[in-house]
Amino acid sequence: MSHIVQIRAEGRQALASKGFGTSAVASFDDSAPLKLDCDRDLAPFEIAYQTYGTLNAAKSNAILICHALTGDQHVANTHPITGKPGWWSTLVGPGRPVDTDRFFVICSNILGGCLGSTGPASIDPATGKPYGLHFPVITIGDMVDAQVRLIDRLGIDQLFSVIGGSMGGMQVLEWAASHKERVYSAVPIATAAWHSAQNIAFHEVGRQAVMADPDWRGGRYTEAGVSPRNGLSVARMAAHITYLSEDALQDKFGRTLEAREAKTFSFDADFQVESYLRHQGSTFVDRFDANSYLYITRAMDYFDLKSEHGGILANAFKGTKTRFCVVSFTSDWLYPTRESRAIVQALNAVAANVSFVEIESSKGHDAFLLNEPELFATVTGFINSAADRRGIAPVAASSVAPRPETT
């Protein structure tokens, strides 16, 4: 614990030189550059990752978790910067729906990220300075190609499952489309096969907010010893509204005033929803790199599996033997159910093995990260049934006994 406190005190930039606490890092040298969609080669590059559980002898029980826009590899362990539980520790862990007593779980920080994998904050070997905007614009496909390198490095031929929500779900779809033989099962949650005009629009607002901050300095803020905190905070606030439903905001805050009896007739955060948003913005900038935010939102905007397959999404999945479980939430207006249906229809068109669950929830897009018993039941049922079919040994009876709820 004292180690974590120390890391938190030193902040994100200090962490860059420390290997981000507990994460392993896979380094790839100049001998085999990553061929990017923009036609540039990237080398060297590094991918930071966490693992949980044990890879079995057959190497058949590996599950790759793909994180979302502002997520990272710390799925189920205490976060080295925030000190909070892993972002999906409700879903992943011993005795959890993705049971680390049965499965070997891997999660890597995406290419372009800022928690140990190569991204715009990394040192450009050509200049000895941070890449900044010299970092190539990457795609979801590039992120997945980097993950493929990691999985190769770990000696795993086929992933038992690839699971992710939101942008994580985009990676799941990309894996299933581009690496069919290497994905036994796939769980894309609260996601879409292409980014909508409205979602591109919200991302563009966020990018403009970052780039409007004079401390962004054309992306060279680190060298200038500053950080576009205000711009990134505004970007996060705008995005955060889209992660919740109107009902969730209403239920959570309504028009309740913040620790006061009456309106102040000022621009203070009179309403609880205002102080909540300000808090979301200001805490985000402590753990996230502004340029990474630009690059990752851009990658999401560029994602369009349909247009990459001749305008017919089903073509992306032709010949697939992967077993799919597609999940959406009723109140998610960022990735509404109709976008999951489009995925399911494409899978049906190629006679894929697919189950589809729309979960009743008032929590909006964020539902995939929250305590949603129907999500847990859905994932548990799908994963265990697929694992039985794949011949992965179940958890030994002795280890199913009650245990403390911690990793």
Next chain:
Amino acid sequence: MSHIVQIRAEGRQALASKGFGTSAVASFDDSAPLKLDCDRDLAPFEIAYQTYGTLNAAKSNAILICHALTGDQHVANTHPITGKPGWWSTLVGPGRPVDTDRFFVICSNILGGCLGSTGPASIDPATGKPYGLHFPVITIGDMVDAQVRLIDRLGIDQLFSVIGGSMGGMQVLEWAASHKERVYSAVPIATAAWHSAQNIAFHEVGRQAVMADPDWRGGRYTEAGVSPRNGLSVARMAAHITYLSEDALQDKFGRTLEAREAKTFSFDADFQVESYLRHQGSTFVDRFDANSYLYITRAMDYFDLKSEHGGILANAFKGTKTRFCVVSFTSDWLYPTRESRAIVQALNAVAANVSFVEIESSKGHDAFLLNEPELFATVTGFINSAADRRGIAPVAASSVAPRPETT
């Protein structure tokens, strides 16, 4: 025309000293300050306004149009800054649904606005400098009280109708609640009786974007000879997304690229929706004052007719004799139909005379400003029927002959 071109070239700040082109200005001196909801007195103050048509001898044919957040008094004449047609020239004019051959139409720039009425950009008589953040935080009620002064000045006892959409609709409801005897009919369109948590949240993002801009200078940008253009532009971009529906964005832009064959793998505006939003942001800052944006959004957030009437909205309308026509649009997610229904239910609870029309439209909140034949038919029918009952002379047969569609 050359006058308008000249005004546009000189820009908004020059206009302040010119009386904003054609608008009349009603000045109210220190003898009767405006008592504000924040318990401060405001004096002197000015209200800039436009009129169209002729007030009849009985002074019974006056219609007040209330404008929305970023609107102004130029309802049906060429805008002196943008050179574009008035913002509601489809609805208001000779032979239009609000027929200026029959009615005397008034529209004033709201208190707190920036097109001639007293607002944060006006000179504070106590200091000889622009008010900036020393301007009192105003409410929708204060805006209406200032309009009451104007209507008094014009010698009108009762308005035949008060009509407005969005924040204009809030003013309509405030008039109907606080000045029952002075409103014969009321048409609140695409609005709500209280601002939702989600709407407060979006406004807070906009305010934070403005205040994060170093050129905002704590609200004293005019004296510094600068303007928080970037921050205000980001605020406008975020807000603009909420004015459209997802379907409207999809239909209008989809994932279409902007004048290019392929993605540029850069942060240029690759997608049409991006360049459209950037344009919306950059043109807005030429015609709007950043501090006014803060004050007006705050007034909207504070609006809550229900809590002001003991938590029972119906109490706001008790004893009303006003005839109401409440209008909503199916794809408006900023002020969804359920918020109009809440108004209608409150009116029904006090046995008010109310008709309610939900108009099928894919255009989102902006539908109230656009070419919506069902809106025009609804307003035409309601207004003319009420005018007949009020004994307002119809348009003489000779003047109904075809005419050019311009004012």
